[in-house]
Every structure is written in C-alpha cells, then in structure tokens.
Amino acid sequence: MAIKVLVIDDSALMRSVLSEVINSAPDLEVVGTAPDPIAAREMIKTLNPDVLTLDIEMPKMDGLDFLARLMRLRPMPVVMISSLTRRGSEATLQALELGAVDFVPKPRLDSSAGIEACRVEICDKVRGAFGARPRVPVVSSPSPKPLLREPPGQVGSALGSVSERALQERLVLIGASTGGTEAIKEVLCSMPEHMPAILMVQHMPEMFTASFAKRLDGLCRLRVKEAEHGERVVPGTAYLAPGHSHLSVRRVAGGYQCELAQSEPVNRHRPAVDVLFQSAATQVGANGVGVILTGMGKDGAQGLLAMRQAGAWTIGQDQESCVVYGMPREAAAIGALDDVAPLREVGLRVLNRLRMTEKRGIKA
Structure with missing residues (x-):
C-alpha cells in the first residue's frame, strides 16, 4: 500500500505543487490537502494519514502551535515545509524541537526546474518520515552557558x-x-x-x-x-x-x-x-x-x-x-x-x- 500523505499549506498553488510532486512517486499518495490546521484536524480524523507535510505560517492557527498540540495529543510523523529565510530557519529548528521528523525547503515556483530539483528530496523525506519513530518532546532545561569559566586545562x-x-x-x-x-x-x-x-x-x-x-x-x-x-x-x-x-x-x-x-x-x-x-x-x-x-x-x-x-x-x-x-x-x-x-x-x-x-x- 502507498504511504498516505496529508498536505497542509495556506497556498493553493503550493498545495497543488506538493500534491503533484508526492503523487509522482508510485509508493506515495496524497489523500487530502488542507488550507489551515483547523481543516487539517478534521481530515486527520477521517483520512488517518501516515505522514503530514506542514507549513509554518498559516491562518487560523500557527503551524508551530498546531504541531505542539498534535504531538501532545496524536504523535505522528511530520515533515515541515520551510522557507529559506533566517526567520524560516529559526522556526524550523523550533519545529524540530517540538517533534517534527524533518524538513524540506519550499520548492521554487518560478520555474519547472526549481520544482524538479526538489522532487527527489521531498519524496525521500516523506518516506523517511514514514519509517521514523515519532518523538514526543520532553521539556528540559539544559545547563546554561556558565558566566564563570573553569580554569584552563x-x-x-x-x-x-x-x-x-x-x-x-x-x-x-x-x-x-x-x-x-x-x-x-x-x-x-x-x-x-x-x-x-x-x-x-x-x-x-x-x-x-x-x-x-x-x-x-x-x-x-x-x-x-x-x-x-x-x-x-x-x-x-x-x-x-x-x-x-x-x-x-x-x-x-x-x-x-x-x-x-x-x-x-x-x-x-x-x-x-x-x-x-x-x-x-x-x-x-x-x-x-x-x-x-x-x-x-x-x-x-x-x-x-x-x-x-x-x-x-x-x-x-x-x-x-x-x-x-x-x-x-x-x-x-x-x-x-x-x-x-x-x-x-x-x-x-x-x-x-x-x-x-x-x-x-x-x-x-
């Protein structure tokens, strides 16, 4: 059976592109797309996907807020779709802390070459997420960088x-x-x-x-x-x-x-x-x-x-x-x-x- 994927993104064009890319692999199938986390929540219940792809900046509920709730209530493999900006990279690292399995940069939509360039990576990341062990984040407090340094040596x-x-x-x-x-x-x-x-x-x-x-x-x-x-x-x-x-x-x-x-x-x-x-x-x-x-x-x-x-x-x-x-x-x-x-x-x-x-x- 194909790996069932739910695509969550507020851009209709991005949802279409990701669906086409994922469906091009014979072992992957997009079973649904959602424009926001509220719609996605209901689709998860009815479609029971194996993997989610999740945007970060979306209406109604921020992707990070949705991810935190999801990993607390129904842990499952999530691949973040991240923008190649400093703000996007920092949010992506936070998503990985919250329990996302992996991430891929958003495909460039200005050319077919940009989409083709990320086709293999997106499909590989979805397959990898399917075989991953969902990690429920544990809130911890790492020792802070000390103000007083230890003696040399x-x-x-x-x-x-x-x-x-x-x-x-x-x-x-x-x-x-x-x-x-x-x-x-x-x-x-x-x-x-x-x-x-x-x-x-x-x-x-x-x-x-x-x-x-x-x-x-x-x-x-x-x-x-x-x-x-x-x-x-x-x-x-x-x-x-x-x-x-x-x-x-x-x-x-x-x-x-x-x-x-x-x-x-x-x-x-x-x-x-x-x-x-x-x-x-x-x-x-x-x-x-x-x-x-x-x-x-x-x-x-x-x-x-x-x-x-x-x-x-x-x-x-x-x-x-x-x-x-x-x-x-x-x-x-x-x-x-x-x-x-x-x-x-x-x-x-x-x-x-x-x-x-x-x-x-x-x-x-």
Whole structure:
C-alpha cells in the first residue's frame, strides 16, 4: 500500500505543487490537502494519514502551535515545509524541537526546474518520515552557558584533570542527519566547557546551519560556531559544517585546522559525514573519537570504519533512541562501531573514553 500523505499549506498553488510532486512517486499518495490546521484536524480524523507535510505560517492557527498540540495529543510523523529565510530557519529548528521528523525547503515556483530539483528530496523525506519513530518532546532545561569559566586545562568533573596537550591532540567527530538537530543538542549539552574540540556534520541547508550553530551556542557550555576555511581548531569549541561545503580536518603544526570545499556531493550530500570522517582517519588517527547519530541513509558508515581501522574509538546511537535508524545501522552492519548506546548516554560514554585515553597517553 502507498504511504498516505496529508498536505497542509495556506497556498493553493503550493498545495497543488506538493500534491503533484508526492503523487509522482508510485509508493506515495496524497489523500487530502488542507488550507489551515483547523481543516487539517478534521481530515486527520477521517483520512488517518501516515505522514503530514506542514507549513509554518498559516491562518487560523500557527503551524508551530498546531504541531505542539498534535504531538501532545496524536504523535505522528511530520515533515515541515520551510522557507529559506533566517526567520524560516529559526522556526524550523523550533519545529524540530517540538517533534517534527524533518524538513524540506519550499520548492521554487518560478520555474519547472526549481520544482524538479526538489522532487527527489521531498519524496525521500516523506518516506523517511514514514519509517521514523515519532518523538514526543520532553521539556528540559539544559545547563546554561556558565558566566564563570573553569580554569584552563581542567575538564569538568566528568573528565577530571586533562593536560593541555591532550586538549589539543584529541578530536571528537560527530555526524547526523534526520533527527540529528535534537540528538546533537543533547550530546553537546552534556559536555563540559573545557574539552577537546568537536567537529560536526548535520545534513541541512546553509541558512539553517547558521541558525543551528547560533542556537546551540546559546544552550551549551561549549562555544559552538560554523566552521570557517583554514581556521585553527581550538579546545572547548564545536565546529559545525556550513550547509554549502564539505568539512574536513587537517593536521598542522601544534594541532588541527578546518578545511572547507564546495566539491561534488558525497552520498548525495554536501556537507557529507563521510568526508569529515575520512579526513579524521588520515589526519587524526587514534586520537579521534567518532560518533554517528540518527539519520536516514548510509552517509558516514564507511568513514567511521576508516576511523576505527586507524585506531579511533567509535560509537553509534542505538535503534530505540533514533528517530531514523539508518546511518548508525549501516555503520554497525560493516563493523564500524566499538560501542552502541541510547542517546542519553552517548555524551557520557564519549567523556569516559576521553578520560580513559588520557590515562593511557596520547598516540603519536
């Protein structure tokens, strides 16, 4: 049977375009369209769709308000249709916090080429949402960024005392896709301020990575920023790949630096997790810690295997806590993982590993 989709958008033209795009896939079927959340509420009861696509700015009820109520009363897979603006990206991140599975940028309606360009992505995101585990949001209060900083070289109670050399030589590499914004947030919020640097790839467009990095920076003890080409990697900072470029790491005198490249997509993604992980395998070796989180597809699996073969320690998020158990499953299937853990434990296990390797010494 085809996956049943309900399209919710206040634009009649957008509803028509999304319906045509989704219905073009033999395994997908738009069973209804709604101009606002009030109409959608009744259609959900009668049509029982498998997946919703949801606009944010709509009449009668804001899309975010509707999503919050939906996830509280009838959790189901939702794909947000987002505008490529700063305001749209911030609202989309809020929607993901509220329980939306994924998002796609609104198709450009000024040409058939613009619509064709997003056809595959929209259909893939709907399929991924159908196979996802709906996440009922839990209201939590992450530890705020402290006003008083810890002494240099001290890595919180979870790690104890860590040398300056270890801070410079160790790196944590994280890759994620569908469901990854919340997963990365949970991992980073569990980290102390003074620890080895973190480099991250999350599949999302350019405007969204800027907003995502800014949002994380306000929540975490670590400094979080978009990576810049050629910048020095420093401890206590998490670097997020910008949506327009692959991120890799390069060893330089006394540490590492970020490298960005607008080369061809890898695994249909730019940035791609495999690009970051493969660079870590050659440049960081046994001083790396690789983390693969929730996501659709296989991006990152081969790179993580290369890291493990180079002596790095690797961990994947477990199936039960993943929104989509794709990328960690692929990594596990090829023997790329040293450990598997529920999301709530991933950060702690990374910290424990860093503590253990500090006792054993740094790999040359």
